[in-house]
Amino acid sequence: MAAKLPAYLREIQKVYAAIGDKIENLIFLLNETETSRDADAQELAKKIASFLTSLEKNVAQEKSLAQGLSREKKKPFLDLLRIELRTIRELSAYIILSRKKPTPAVITKINELHRAVTKEINQQEALAA
Amino acid sequence: MPKKRAAHKKSLQKQLLREEKKIEALEEQDLQGLQELKKQISKDRNPHPLTRITRADIIRSIIGALIGTVGHFAFFYGVELADKISVTRATALYILSLIVCFSFMYYSGFRKVKEIRIFRFIPLRVMVVYIISLAVVVGTLFIFGFIDTTSSFSHLYKVVSTTLLLAVLGASTADILGKE
Numbered sequence: 001m002a003a004k005l006p007a008y009l010r011e012i013q014k015v016y017a018a019i020g021d022k023i024e025n026l027i028f029l030l031n032e033t034e035t036s037r038d039a040d041a042q043e044l045a046k047k048i049a050s051f052l053t054s055l056e057k058n059v060a061q062e063k064s065l066a067q068g069l070s071r072e073k074k075k076p077f078l079d080l081l082r083i084e085l086r087t088i089r090e091l092s093a094y095i096i097l098s099r100k101k102p103t104p105a106v107i108t109k110i111n112e113l114h115r116a117v118t119k120e121i122n123q124q125e126a127l128a129a
Numbered sequence: 130m131p132k133k134r135a136a137h138k139k140s141l142q143k144q145l146l147r148e149e150k151k152i153e154a155l156e157e158q159d160l161q162g163l164q165e166l167k168k169q170i171s172k173d174r175n176p177h178p179l180t181r182i183t184r185a186d187i188i189r190s191i192i193g194a195l196i197g198t199v200g201h202f203a204f205f206y207g208v209e210l211a212d213k214i215s216v217t218r219a220t221a222l223y224i225l226s227l228i229v230c231f232s233f234m235y236y237s238g239f240r241k242v243k244e245i246r247i248f249r250f251i252p253l254r255v256m257v258v259y260i261i262s263l264a265v266v267v268g269t270l271f272i273f274g275f276i277d278t279t280s281s282f283s284h285l286y287k288v289v290s291t292t293l294l295l296a297v298l299g300a301s302t303a304d305i306l307g308k309e
Contacts, residue, residue, distance in 0.1 A: 004156050004160075007160070008156075008159065008160060008163070011160060011163040011164065011167070012163065014167055015163055015166055015167045015170065018167055018170040018171055019170060022170070027245060030241070031241050031242055031245055032241075047173060051166070051169075051170055054166050055166065058159065058162060058163050058166065061159050065156065102241075103241075104241045104242045107241055107242050107245065108242050108244070108245070111242075111245050
């Protein structure tokens with residue numbers, strides 16, 4: 001089972017990279033002071049939130065795939081997975097919040113969380129390799 | 130008795146194999162689900178935020194470049210300076226104008242959070258402002274009779290370079306200020 005994990009994580013990484021592009025677009029749109037693009041940003045935020053929900057479900061599957069990992073790798077991997085799921089959930093919540101309140105604090109938080117998810121996915125892949 | 134035990138062992142092994150196959154199929158399904166999700170995300174192509182350069186953006190840049198070029202008849206001094214500079218200096222001025230345009234738009238933009246910088250978005254906007262500035266400079270010089278169809282390339286190159294910096298400054302300022 002553990003043999004499948006790296007391939008699965010690579011796919012997760014690819015999927016998040018695609019979502020990440022959209023998140024960067026959103027950050028850019030939200031960060032503009034121009035209000036004519038607010039509708040675009042709201043639409044994009046809605047789509048990203050739905051993609052993140054799907055991704056969250058797929059990331060949760062890693063738990064069963066991690067059963068085949070060695071004992072010393074399994075615990076840190078599962079800890080990372082828990083953190084990652086929490087970060088994705090938080091990111092999704094802030095993206096939904098940005099539709100109503102695109103304040104500088106919210107934009108900064110989205111940017112931070114996006115970077116955190118990318119880092120956590122990379123760490124997981126390194127751990128499972 | 131041993132025959133019975135062997136048969137039991139065999140059936141257990143078969144059961145295990147079946148379970149393993151089931152798990153593998155489920156894993157395969159998960160992987161396919163992920164690939165589907167990726168396809169779905171890639172298919173959902175929102176236009177790049179900066180590819181939507183509106184007519185208002187272009188007009189704003191043209192007005193800015195015009196103010197930069199024609200204001201105080203700056204182009205007149207530009208033409209005078211052009212006679213005194215070499216082609217190398219003119220090239221340096223083109224590069225400097227591009228750097229100024231980039232820096233102006235990137236570091237002075239009225240953004241809510243200045244710390245967030247996403248580099249991949251800037252080049253297109255910079256190129257639009259730069260090309261508009263070039264066109265405005267050429268147009269202005271043509272209207273005022275400093276260049277025409279008989280002008281040599283080196284004259285044109287130098288004359289445009291000396292005025293371009295001002296045009297770029299005007300256009301990028303207008304692009305930044307015009308948003309609010």
